[in-house]
Amino acid sequence: MARYPSPSRPPKRQRVTLVDIAAAAGVSRGTVSLVLRKSPLVRSATRERVEAALQELGYVYDRGAASLRSGRTSTVGVVICNITNPFYADFASQVDLALEHAGWSSIIANSGESPERQDRILTRMREHGVEGVILVPTADTAEETIRALIRSGLPFLQATRHVLGARTDFVGQDHFNGVRLGVDHLVALGHRHIAFVGGGERHSASAERQAGYRAAMIAHGLAEREQLVVPCVVDPVDASRAILEVLAHRPRPTAAVCFNDHVAYGVVGTLIDQGIRPGRDFAVVGFDDRRDIAFLRPALTTVSIKPQRVAEAAVDLILRRIAAPDEGPERTIISPRLVVRESCGAPHPTAPSRESAG
Amino acid sequence: MARYPSPSRPPKRQRVTLVDIAAAAGVSRGTVSLVLRKSPLVRSATRERVEAALQELGYVYDRGAASLRSGRTSTVGVVICNITNPFYADFASQVDLALEHAGWSSIIANSGESPERQDRILTRMREHGVEGVILVPTADTAEETIRALIRSGLPFLQATRHVLGARTDFVGQDHFNGVRLGVDHLVALGHRHIAFVGGGERHSASAERQAGYRAAMIAHGLAEREQLVVPCVVDPVDASRAILEVLAHRPRPTAAVCFNDHVAYGVVGTLIDQGIRPGRDFAVVGFDDRRDIAFLRPALTTVSIKPQRVAEAAVDLILRRIAAPDEGPERTIISPRLVVRESCGAPHPTAPSRESAG
DNA sequence: TACGGTAATTTGATCGATCTAAACTGTCAA
């Protein structure tokens, strides 16, 4: 490409803007803007002319420019602690859908359980001008992160887990009673030595699930010696180590409530490796009821939380909070439900299996 | 500066801008801007003064305003076909990391296998001014979607699947030879009647995996009557139906290559329900080697693709394409590797995941 | 015909940053 020493200026004009459309349609910038925003002020004949020009010239709206002037982005930031956990992937996806349904956009980001990354993401989101944030905080989120968020005045809520819970909006599931359901079920089946596997990470969900376990055990009159908590990372590999530790304990527990399905997955696999049949020789309960977990064999009995319900409640609340930033903190707690399948040996009605004639 | 009680306007001033910082630090807007962009032009004494003011006043950078003027966003859009598939969640997460590492930002969006949603997402991304797009196209993506993308001049590439493949940049895995590895393994173990389960969706990955199956079967001299393709949706529920269909076929296949691990998951579960032991009575091969799949029991033999490698190649290519938009289409194909575990009955050592090359 | 009032459209200022080109500072050689 020959580069002429053009003494004047290069013919750079590229982007199609409002002005170009206005010229083509024989109207002013302002009118085009009204058409774009579907204002009822525009006469329909004019609207058609403008829309034709829009089409013709291949106009692309510039949201950055628009929101610079208007001060609005109609965008909510969604920060997920770990998108590779199917429960949260599902949650993120549902939040996205619900926001779109309400006419809002979302920016989804994954902190990967890194508080530093989470801080960077939050900063970036503010720089992008999101009007609100739905945050699933990482384990070990600094209180200062939340305090700074509060100070900044940006509407936000915490979902499924929380830091400084009482002082911020929150939407989540009932971890405490969810685990209780699991323990109740096991006790009803005659188990007394029941272990809790998981909860190595420091966040409210972890603490509450463990507390639910303790409380349920005590409520059933099961003493300290019948309890056993083996923390582990939320990961089948570490879950495997943890369940071996449970099996080595004396007196040996006959059942385990797992932190979540991901942990239960590793537990079930390891039990099988040990020649112990889950649902016959040992009972296992999960948590979350991940969409895919019903196909594990033996099918997992677990505490079900529908990510969609949490997502919809979160979207509902964040949009209300954006509209009324000064209203007080609000909490929405989704109730869990126990889904009985095969892994506790309880009689179960569900379809796909017929092996366990118990 | 005294603010007289001008009877009209409210004292709205809220946002801290460059002007405020400039005033506080006793310099001009321009200098503050230079500091923000870490320009070496600024004298260090000045820089410190500005940075102090930045800190003091709680300045928040406005990316929208900056990119309006500069014309740059340093952002790449990432469109994922289905974020609830752990393979893609992992991929998205790795893309995000690689971009951040290179000093770029990403906007991640999930089309949920909906072409309409995908179109809306692509439009929105252009409106946000992304400088490039990494697209994992949904099944049934219209050619026009891709053509429009080409016409628009926005640098983009397709990842893992493609439409109009030859004419656009592409980064993906070798589906064809991946499946071949699976078939080869089964044939080496003595299987002759081998079914292919999956591939109900219309996209290149699906077609290529099926073609790989056919080609491998033919290469081993296995006739039409020893082949069997049962399409199914990528979902354990439908996979369950499909494998039952395979079992009902006569002569009955002794092994199945599955479209991916998600399908294999449903297949393994259903086989167990039928009293058929995977790895003993029937052989199963998956595809993807999802990070969690090694903990399925019996452990799944599968074709491994590291999402990280695909992600890094995609980021590398899109950044090069953004830098040189006029260079021709380029293809990067990541080679698969067979990971032998238990589900084919091949001799395997201990442990959850011991891998051997195919 | 003039008038009032609503509907439709236009104009100039503005959002908060970056760009460009010009101007300033200080040092050193002529």
Add this chain to the structure above:
DNA sequence: TTGACAGTTTAGATCGATCAAATTACCGTA
């Protein structure tokens, strides 16, 4: 003293839209 020349800093103009207020068009009615 002057001028050259890096190294710093600055003052408008500018990006592409929206806002607010003003203006014009249009209609029916007095």
